[in-house]
Amino acid sequence: MPLSPVRLADTLTSAEVARVREIQAAATAADGVSPLSEQPLLSLDAPSGRVRHLLGYAAERLTGYAQLDGPTGPDASAELVVDPAARRQGTGRALLDAVFEAAPGARLWAHGRLPAAQALAASAGLAAVRELHKMARPLGAADLAPAASALPEGFHARAFEPGRDEQAWLATNAAAFAHHPEQGRLTLADLEERMAQPWFDAAGFILVEADATVLDAAGISPIGGIPAPHVAAFHWTKVDPEQRSSVDPTKTAGEVYVVGVHPAYQGRGLGRPVTALGLAHLAGLGLAEVVLYVDGDNQAAIRTYTGLGFRSIMVDVMYALAV
Known part of the structure; x- marks a missing residue:
């Protein structure tokens, strides 16, 4: 033809x-x-x-x-x-x-x-230059246990509030993913575009804030004019009917859409509990499986997720002209 x-x-x-x-x-x-x-x-x-x-x-x-x-x-x-x-x-x-x-x-x-x-x-004549791993693991009653999502002292979690939290989240997201070619450059328009999708649920968009005492002790100034306390970490979950379970394709899998920790708070033990908070939310919806995507060269994240029971089930590959 x-x-x-x-x-x-x-x-x-x-x-x-x-x-x-x-x-x-x-x-x-x-x-x-x-x-x-x-x-x-x-x-x-x-x-x-x-x-x-x-x-x-x-x-x-x-x-x-x-x-x-x-x-x-x-x-x-x-x-x-x-x-x-x-x-x-x-x-x-x-x-x-x-x-x-x-x-x-x-x-x-x-x-x-x-x-x-x-x-x-x-x-x-293209060569592979980047890999993105899709990882998955089952969800169960253990994910609902409060102890699994305990935050360090001086931090608390709450749901994202549309109309209030956009700029604070964008600032933390940009800082957390400053070297990421896609996630780090999200704009307000990009965020609003996603918030307009049928799958968006503010209850599954979890923000972790630092209490004023933590801010004072660390000497951290407000970001972008947002008054303290500001977003220290977040876990945005996603439940899209098109995301099918790897075990049972007739069922929907939840997704760890994006997890981020502001560089000012890295090393304070927030990554694991904020991930667990999102898993608890997804388990509470009755979902049996959760998936996530992580860069192949981000070995620290892969180790963290592997330690949380995730396994790699698929790999996306980025190609470029070989030089």
């Missing part, structure tokens, strides 16, 4: 968004893993200038899609998907070539380390 050139666009029509979602759903069903992660899906209907859309066609039908985030920046990244019914016809390679023509330094995510993705990467 002859290929037409890949088309680049700054925005998608509603019909194109619907078609990309059809391709995404078909690929997920065929491969057992979603080819597009959360951010690209949220950005399908993003305003002009936020991302670049690359559309691949066969016989004038949209059969493949790639999204390029930050094409002019140092952290340009892309993800792509091809309709399972139209694979092995050159669409994937055409999209890949178009991505690197638009942004030669881009990095490409491949979810699940599938053989077809590995073969495509090898054919294009």
Whole structure:
């Protein structure tokens, strides 16, 4: 089937968004893993200038899609998907070539380390430069035990309050993930976009604050003009029906969406109890399993999660042109 050139666009029509979602759903069903992660899906209907859309066609039908985030920046990244019914016809390679023509330094995510993705990467001279591990573990009655989530003295936990906590959380998130290419650059618009999703539940967005006595003792000034006490750590959990259990795909798994500790409070024993607080919340919802994602080079976090009973069940790989 002859290929037409890949088309680049700054925005998608509603019909194109619907078609990309059809391709995404078909690929997920065929491969057992979603080819597009959360951010690209949220950005399908993003305003002009936020991302670049690359559309691949066969016989004038949209059969493949790639999204390029930050094409002019140092952290340009892309993800792509091809309709399972139209694979092995050159669409994937055409999209890949178009991505690197638009942004030669881009990095490409491949979810699940599938053989077809590995073969495509090898054919294009790409090398693996980063891994993201998906880890999982069962939830049970033990996760509800109060002792499992005891915070150090001078700290207390409460639920995130929309309209009050956005700026304080953004400041702590930026500090905790200052060297992370995605999480550390979240903006208020990004946060509000996620808060608008059906899965958002403020009760599962847990903030840990330092009491005034801890702030005074540490000599820590307020962040971004936010009066003390400010956010010392947090655990944002997520319950998305599309996140299926690795043990029973008919059931939903909870997710450790993101856990962070402000650098000013690292080493104070907050990481483990704030993680346990989120697990207790998810267990209290009756969920039987929880998953999380962690960078492969973050061995400290992997050790912490392994110690909490998590095991690696899948690996996403980021590729870049070999130099």
